[in-house]
Amino acid sequence: MHSILVTGGCGFIGSNFIRCLLTESGFSGRVVNVDKLTYAGNPENLTDIAEQFPDRYVFVRADICDRSAMTDVFARFAIDAVCHFAAESHVDRSIVAPEGFIKTNVDGTFTLLEVARERADRLMLFHHVSTDEVYGSLGPEGYFSEETAYRPNSPYSASKAASDHLVRAYHHTYGLPVTISNCTNNYGPFQFPEKLIPLMILNAAEGKPLPVYGQGRNVRDWLHVMDHCRAVWAIMQGGKRGETYNIGGRCELANIDAVALICDLLDEILPDAALGPRRGLITFVKDRPGHDLRYAIDSRKIERDLGWTPQVTFETGLRQTIQWYLGHRAWVQRVRTGEYQRWVQQHYGNG
Ligand code: NAD
Ligand code: DAU
Numbered sequence: 001m002h003s004i005l006v007t008g009g010c011g012f013i014g015s016n017f018i019r020c021l022l023t024e025s026g027f028s029g030r031v032v033n034v035d036k037l038t039y040a041g042n043p044e045n046l047t048d049i050a051e052q053f054p055d056r057y058v059f060v061r062a063d064i065c066d067r068s069a070m071t072d073v074f075a076r077f078a079i080d081a082v083c084h085f086a087a088e089s090h091v092d093r094s095i096v097a098p099e100g101f102i103k104t105n106v107d108g109t110f111t112l113l114e115v116a117r118e119r120a121d122r123l124m125l126f127h128h129v130s131t132d133e134v135y136g137s138l139g140p141e142g143y144f145s146e147e148t149a150y151r152p153n154s155p156y157s158a159s160k161a162a163s164d165h166l167v168r169a170y171h172h173t174y175g176l177p178v179t180i181s182n183c184t185n186n187y188g189p190f191q192f193p194e195k196l197i198p199l200m201i202l203n204a205a206e207g208k209p210l211p212v213y214g215q216g217r218n219v220r221d222w223l224h225v226m227d228h229c230r231a232v233w234a235i236m237q238g239g240k241r242g243e244t245y246n247i248g249g250r251c252e253l254a255n256i257d258a259v260a261l262i263c264d265l266l267d268e269i270l271p272d273a274a275l276g277p278r279r280g281l282i283t284f285v286k287d288r289p290g291h292d293l294r295y296a297i298d299s300r301k302i303e304r305d306l307g308w309t310p311q312v313t314f315e316t317g318l319r320q321t322i323q324w325y326l327g328h329r330a331w332v333q334r335v336r337t338g339e340y341q342r343w344v345q346q347h348y349g350n351g
Contacts, residue, residue, distance in 0.1 A: 004079070022053050086108060136157075
């Protein structure tokens with residue numbers, strides 16, 4: 001692989017992946033980051049990388065649904081591998097406004113696959129990044145394996161499931177060299193503060209209410225974003241074409257316990273006598289419609305076949321993540337006010 005197209009590289013996981021590729025993976029080629037810069041895409045996440053690697057990092061603002069733009073990117077940069085992160089990713093938004101999820105996650109993936117198929121002569125790999133949510137919801141027992149039947153429950157997970165099926169079909173029908181990964185909940189630096197962990201960190205730091213859906217008994221399996229990035233790279237290097245790999249953190253927590261831990265760590269890192277123990281900020285709010293009860297991944301396949309295991313324990317990773325958000329107030333401020341979106345408009349126009 002000499003020229004890797006990373007889609008959605010200005011988002012949370014994509015930007016961490018590009019950082020991982022260029023600074024620690026051993027990859028010596030070029031990274032082409034294609035991102036539409038939706039509300040979730042922030043070029044500031046990679047400012048230092050763009051400065052440090054002017055010859056090996058290229059950013060192109062484009063929509064993955066735009067076929068001629070994608071064709072141009074593949075040709076112009078002699079793309080020989082794809083790592084596809086770009087998606088609408090927030091479940092709550094998919095419940096309120098599903099259309100954009102179908103557009104980007106289904107049509108966008110289809111467009112990329114079509115362009116990749118045209119370039120099959122030089123394409124070594126199309127890696128598709130997906131989610132454990134395609135498997136639906138677990139009861140208190142059991143795990144999702146690569147063989148678990150798809151049973152998506154939200155417009156978001158249904159759109160991701162559709163994209164997974166397309167990727168698989170392009171391998172089966174056209175022989176496109178694909179791999180797929182289905183990962184559990186990520187946390188870490190640069191996550192947009194609409195998701196549970198950064199939202200709770202920032203609200204707790206500022207003494208604001210912590211809105212826990214329902215009774216907080218829903219369970220998620222947490223993985224540090226860098227462990228996810230290393231897993232994706234391990235699959236891109238050694239994964240068998242046509243195969244799916246599940247990636248999990250072996251770290252199941254009920255939401256209420258995750259939020260309580262955030263409160264306790266912040267009480268220690270940022271004591272505020274006037275506030276009292278931050279657990280007192282926890283507020284139970286109306287549940288998410290169709291809220292999946294539990295996700296848990298059986299990741300024995302990637303551990304056995306590719307030698308990957310998570311390196312970062314939840315408490316260590318959470319502590320570092322809290323420190324990161326406390327140390328990046330200006331980033332938080334710009335993201336919250338939408339200031340970076342104004343900057344994007346000035347630099348790139350509206351679309
Ligand atoms: P994110 O919302 O932080 O980032 C998505 C990125 O995609 C943004 O930079 C956005 O601008 C870009 N994008 C959106 N629509 C686009 C389009 N039409 N064309 C080009 N770019 C577009 O998402 P994330 O949390 O980093 O997730 C990345 C991928 O990983 C997604 O495919 C998601 O389904 C998957 N995933 C996420 C998690 C998680 O916990 N966050 C877990 C498992 C899998
Ligand atoms: O499992 C992987 C998925 O994890 C990814 O595919 C998605 O892109 C990613 O957004 C994430 O989905 P979740 O819905 O699990 O993540 P979220 O951070 O939105 O919510 C985590 C849990 O916390 C979930 O049970 C809902 C709950 N929650 C969330 C928010 C934002 C709350 O209780 N309160 C909140 O304010």
